[in-house]
Amino acid sequence: GQNIDQPTEMTATEGAIVQINCTYQTSGFNGLFWYQQHAGEAPTFLSYNVLDGLEEKGRFSSFLSRSKGYSYLLLKELQMKDSASYLCAVMDSNYQLIWGAGTKLIIKP
Amino acid sequence: IAGITQAPTSQILAAGRRMTLRCTQDMRHNAMYWYRQDLGLGLRLIHYSNTAGTTGKGEVPDGYSVSRANTDDFPLTLASAVPSQTSVYFCASSWDDTDTQYFGPGTRLTVL
Numbered sequence: 188g189q190n191i192d193q194p195t196e197m198t199a200t201e202g203a204i205v206q207i208n209c210t211y212q213t214s215g216f217n218g219l220f221w222y223q224q225h226a227g228e229a230p231t232f233l234s235y236n237v238l239d240g241l242e243e244k245g246r247f248s249s250f251l252s253r254s255k256g257y258s259y260l261l262l263k264e265l266q267m268k269d270s271a272s273y274l275c276a277v278m279d280s281n282y283q284l285i286w287g288a289g290t291k292l293i294i295k296p
Numbered sequence: 297i298a299g300i301t302q303a304p305t306s307q308i309l310a311a312g313r314r315m316t317l318r319c320t321q322d323m324r325h326n327a328m329y330w331y332r333q334d335l336g337l338g339l340r341l342i343h344y345s346n347t348a349g350t351t352g353k354g355e356v357p358d359g360y361s362v363s364r365a366n367t368d369d370f371p372l373t374l375a376s377a378v379p380s381q382t383s384v385y386f387c388a389s390s391w392d393d394t395d396t397q398y399f400g401p402g403t404r405l406t407v408l
Binding site: 191217218220228229230231232235274276278282283284285286287288289 | 336337338339340341344354386393394396397398399400401402
């Protein structure tokens with residue numbers, strides 16, 4: 188079966204750095220996506236990785252290792268508005284997105 | 297309109313009733329999707345359409361139907377609602393089936 192694993196919840200301090208991990212086992216691989224979802228709102232696109240390595244976009248970076256079936260999202264200089272759920276999704280061989288259950292990130296002052 | 301809109305925002309429905317959730321996008325995206333999101337679970341694909349006139353089944357299609365008469369609209373119909381269909385429903389679209397998906401604001405549906 189296909190499976191995406193990520194921690195259920197994480198807590199971090201304002202101004203700090205946090206790394207959210209995602210491991211996957213899927214039928215094929217056509218890219219990995221990270222989305223942010225604030226409570227009661229729609230998911231919004233953060234990043235896309237299809238090749239191994241680090242993609243940096245402002246305070247957010249995403250890393251991929253295809254051989255290990257592993258990705259992480261790195262958030263720097265945390266702000267209170269970063270409190271949200273972070274969703275990892277893998278595009279499988281049929282070009283369908285397989286979603287993790289999401290990691291709820293709580294930021295404390 | 298800018299992006300994707302969904303209607304209604306929320307709905308309480310009696311079991312056995314028929315309900316259509318509406319989704320409209322103005323980005324001229326070819327592909328559209330319907331997901332449901334339940335607490336503790338990842339988004340699950342219900343149905344999708346890669347282009348106007350075609351539809352396909354996702355992971356959890358039973359009890360739902362869709363149509364894609366034109367590029368902009370992708371309604372989701374529950375023929376006879378059951379309590380297990382209580383969920384938040386998101387519509388999404390992308391340029392094609394390999395591209396980034398963008399989501400509508402969602403419909404919160406409660407079936408009693």
